[in-house]
Amino acid sequence: MRPSTLLILACAAALALGTSAAPTAVVIGAGVAGLKAAADLAAKGVAVTVLEGRDRVGGRVWTVNTPGGPLELGAQWIHGTNNPILAVAQTQRWPTVVTSSEDAASYEAVSPTAAKQISAADDSEWDQLFTDLVAYVEEAAGEGSSSATLASAISAFAKDKGLTPRQLAGLNFRVDSTWTQEYAAE
Numbered sequence: 001m002r003p004s005t006l007l008i009l010a011c012a013a014a015l016a017l018g019t020s021a022a023p024t025a026v027v028i029g030a031g032v033a034g035l036k037a038a039a040d041l042a043a044k045g046v047a048v049t050v051l052e053g054r055d056r057v058g059g060r061v062w063t064v065n066t067p068g069g070p071l072e073l074g075a076q077w078i079h080g081t082n083n084p085i086l087a088v089a090q091t092q093r094w095p096t097v098v099t100s101s102e103d104a105a106s107y108e109a110v111s112p113t114a115a116k117q118i119s120a121a122d123d124s125e126w127d128q129l130f131t132d133l134v135a136y137v138e139e140a141a142g143e144g145s146s147s148a149t150l151a152s153a154i155s156a157f158a159k160d161k162g163l164t165p166r167q168l169a170g171l172n173f174r175v176d177s178t179w180t181q182e183y184a185a186e
Contacts (some may be wrong), residue, residue, distance in 0.1 A: 022047050027068070032075075036088050053167075065116065118170075126170035130178065133157050133171060172175020 019104060023046045027038045030052035038048045056062070062074035078086045078096065080112075089096055106123065107115040136157045154175065158168050 024049070026051060029059060030057035031052075032085060032088060034059070034060060035092075039088075039091075092180050108169070108173075122170060129161075129163070129171045130174035131168060132161070133175070136160075150179075161178070 025038075025046050027034045027041070027042050027048060027050045030050050034050060034052075035057065038050045040050045058074070060074040063070050063072055065071075073179050077099070078089060080086075084150050086096070106118040109115050109117055133154065137150070140153055140156075154171065157163075158171070164172065
């Protein structure tokens, strides 16, 4: 049976269970948004059923405990003190730690089991490459190439600039840390 068929059957079964006169709702997904939606509905007296396809809740928030300490496999930060997700985390009593990126250090893999700290020179070069990429993308967007993907723009930028594999890896690191992680893009 296809997953979409299972989902429809699960929704139908969940709705069939609601025999009270109170309004009912089905929330698909037990990530932060789904859990918040379910909590808001329940607070208004709506009987809520949350359906999650995984064997855990949390969506992109996924911490596993390893012998070396907790390891984040999903979302890593709640950015800003005015972020509404912070209020959800506090209400749910999820543990949080205040961090600052001012003294952050970045590392690159040098083998499957080892890493080294990125030098200040490389860090500065990769920041400049990222700044140049932003200008390149903005210029391309101004020329009407709105159907281009970010991946194709990065590829064209790397080719135009003659980037080495290491420079491209550094640029991709900046793209990932600045855009992908910041905006939960996948």
